[in-house]
Amino acid sequence: MPKMDDEKRKQLRKRTQIVMAGRTPEDQFGFVNTPIYRGSTVLYPDYETLKHRSQRFTYGTKGTPTTQALENAWSEIAGAAGTVLAPSGLAAMTLALMTALKAGDHLLVTDSAYLPTRHFCNTVLARMGVETSYYDPSIGAGLKRLLKPNTTAVLVEAPGSQSFEMQDIPAIAEVAHAHGMCVIMDNTWATPLFFPPHERGVDLAVEAGTKYLGGHSDILLGLVSANPLWLKRLRATFDAFAICAGPEDCFLALRGLRTMELRLREAERQGLALANWLAERAEVKRVLHPALPGTPGHEIWKRDFLGASGLFSVILQPCSEKALAALLDGLELFGMGYSWGGFESLVIPFDCASYRTATTWNPGGPALRFQVGLEDMDDLIADLEAGFARMRE
Numbered sequence: 001m002p003k004m005d006d007e008k009r010k011q012l013r014k015r016t017q018i019v020m021a022g023r024t025p026e027d028q029f030g031f032v033n034t035p036i037y038r039g040s041t042v043l044y045p046d047y048e049t050l051k052h053r054s055q056r057f058t059y060g061t062k063g064t065p066t067t068q069a070l071e072n073a074w075s076e077i078a079g080a081a082g083t084v085l086a087p088s089g090l091a092a093m094t095l096a097l098m099t100a101l102k103a104g105d106h107l108l109v110t111d112s113a114y115l116p117t118r119h120f121c122n123t124v125l126a127r128m129g130v131e132t133s134y135y136d137p138s139i140g141a142g143l144k145r146l147l148k149p150n151t152t153a154v155l156v157e158a159p160g161s162q163s164f165e166m167q168d169i170p171a172i173a174e175v176a177h178a179h180g181m182c183v184i185m186d187n188t189w190a191t192p193l194f195f196p197p198h199e200r201g202v203d204l205a206v207e208a209g210t211k212y213l214g215g216h217s218d219i220l221l222g223l224v225s226a227n228p229l230w231l232k233r234l235r236a237t238f239d240a241f242a243i244c245a246g247p248e249d250c251f252l253a254l255r256g257l258r259t260m261e262l263r264l265r266e267a268e269r270q271g272l273a274l275a276n277w278l279a280e281r282a283e284v285k286r287v288l289h290p291a292l293p294g295t296p297g298h299e300i301w302k303r304d305f306l307g308a309s310g311l312f313s314v315i316l317q318p319c320s321e322k323a324l325a326a327l328l329d330g331l332e333l334f335g336m337g338y339s340w341g342g343f344e345s346l347v348i349p350f351d352c353a354s355y356r357t358a359t360t361w362n363p364g365g366p367a368l369r370f371q372v373g374l375e376d377m378d379d380l381i382a383d384l385e386a387g388f389a390r391m392r393e
């Protein structure tokens with residue numbers, strides 16, 4: 001098998017890229033996959049090489065063939081100049097924020113951001129002298145009104161964590177770039193396969209690899225990809241912190257990557273099937289799924305996204321807490337737990353009201369977030385049907 005040149009690789013379609021990306025069998029004695037390299041010390045052949053650190057790998061915290069394989073694969077798929085890895089999605093987000101910000105800066109964060117991201121902004125960043133303002137996720141080009149002379153970064157996340165608001169990211173990026181700001185995105189829901197972040201104006205794109213990249217609920221991993229403008233600063237921040245992803249998790253992420261397109265397509269199909277079924281139920285007031293026609297943000301989704309993953313929410317008709325517990329407690333297929341993106345279905349009740357500051361969350365009934373796995377849809381529906389029956393009793 002001759003080695004394909006880089007230009008030709010870039011022309012490959014996504015499904016082929018996902019199979020090829022980051023693999024170098026010629027460096028692995030012909031084996032298809034890069035194995036797990038464990039290591040701290042890397043030996044140098046001579047004084048000159050040591051003096052100039054002029055070899056590809058210099059120390060365990062800076063990278064190994066395993067981490068490099070994953071970084072290269074992700075950069076190719078995300079259309080990025082480069083990628084760094086972190087031991088969790090949240091760690092990747094903090095790395096992106098620390099890359100873009102310094103003391104005295106002002107940061108704009110969507111009110112729909114992942115709650116632990118808010119926590120980092122309100123505690124660590126505040127302590128470091130960075131001021132955070134939250135904005136309505138639907139703001140679009142209106143972001144302009146919130147800019148101060150020291151606003152240096154904006155964080156977007158679409159769809160919104162738990163509540164699934166869409167954001168006009170190209171419009172936000174245009175305003176931000178005119179002001180010399182960095183656009184950071186939490187792209188975990190769509191992954192670069194369904195939302196190519198850098199093509200749409202994102203400078204630093206964060207992915208919780210814990211979710212769809214891993215795909216089996218058995219790893220913790222984060223990735224930050226950068227466009228050419230931000231890569232050097234991202235890499236320097238990563239080197240300064242040396243928060244490294246575990247080698248085994250990187251290996252499992254590479255394994256997960258090869259089937260990610262297939263799993264995402266199935267998640268989309270299953271997610272839409274369940275969302276459509278739920279939309280018809282009398283117990284359900286509203287379905288929050290950006291790929292469902294008629295949902296707020298659907299037009300933006302259609303314009304900017306290439307697919308939908310299997311995570312969405314519903315608002316139930318008002319009911320007692322006891323009735324809600326009866327629905328959830330007897331479910332035999334939907335596990336109750338955080339995280340998502342694995343092969344198994346999950347459900348979690350949530351309430352954004354206590355922490356939103358730029359918007360009000362008052363959906364008029366209990367809210368549930370569903371992660372749809374790979375089970376047979378008829379079985380999933382039967383599980384929920386029984387749950388709704390318990391709820392009515």
Ligand SMILES: *Cc1c(COP(=O)(O)O)cnc(C)c1O
Pocket residue numbers: 087088089090091093114161186188189208209210211220221222339
């Ligand atoms: C889960 C998640 C994260 C954090 O990932 P961890 O690996 O669990 O730290 C960040 N953003 C979003 C949108 C997530 O769903």
